[in-house]
Amino acid sequence: MKIYHNQLDNTLRQGFKPSWLIFGDEPWQKNDSLTAIKNHAKNEGFSEIIRFSTEVSFDWQQLIDEYQSLSLFASRRIIEVELTSVKIGEPGNKALLALSERLIKDDKDPHAPNDIIFIFHGAKLDAAGTNRKWFKNLSQLGCYLPLYDIDFNAMPSWLKNQARKEQLNLAPDLQTMLIELFEGNLLALAQELNKLVLLYGNQYVTLDKAEQLVLKQAKFNPYQVIDSLLQGNCAKCITMLDQLQQEGTAPAQLIWVFHKEIHQLYSMLSELSKGNTMADVFKKYRIWDKRKPLYQYALTHIQQNHIKLAISRIADIDLLSKTNSEFNIFILLADLCVTFYHGEKMVAFPLNYDND
16 A cells, blocks of 8 residues: 555554555655654554664575564564665565565464564665565555655645644744745754744744744755756845855855756757757756756746856856855855846846956
């Protein structure tokens, strides 16, 4: 059975599942899912947890041996298996197939004790991984929970649900600010909600009360700046750049990300100018489905001559970052963001503002 994170609580209430498969790269959902499953199992009497991590030299037979053995400490056990790589090789596939077939056989036995729960987790699986026989067996026997990033449109619902669970009463404008600041970083946002609970309990929390605390804790990364840039939200880009500067982010890291993105956008616009369709361009550059709306907006709102100016400017910024310590690279990158959508105005303002 395949479920999603927001269905987990209801699924746990439906009864015993001998196997759980939790795969994906979103850290908050992974931590929350593992905690919820283990806590529910402990409440049902599964008091012992045995953990395995499948390093390079891992002996896969250990899983079968552990399943077949009798515990010295508890009658009901959780066996947690972290797949450090989703490419587990032939020994791993054979062992998990044998284990899954044994679990299926025992599940059909009316006298089976249902005293062991397997939890497998790891990074995002590709189609080949989910089509493995052992994976299909275990997902049919239990639950497969793929973890996907929560996009911006789903963030308000996620935030309201979390606030309700924490009995946290947030003002609407504070909710809006939290979503803007922590978009794409559920782990940091969940930690921020925990702090607000400790400070304010079930009080009504206004923007004025929490703004300075929240702004200090917001964490961004260069790729979030790029996402906002693709959406045309230059003001948000500048806010993020300011925060990244305060956090001590290395300018070279940002320059590299911008350089890569600018040249890709230029190539994509060139493809479109030759008559290629947007779908063909997305396929050629391997744009994921969830990112297509971002590129759709950027490629229909950014002019090619503006990208040419941006290419020139990122080269100048890179040079200045290496040769002149007097320039604030973050201000220059903010200038660069505006150039994408307003190049006709920014061309009149040289980056070397010392000589303006």
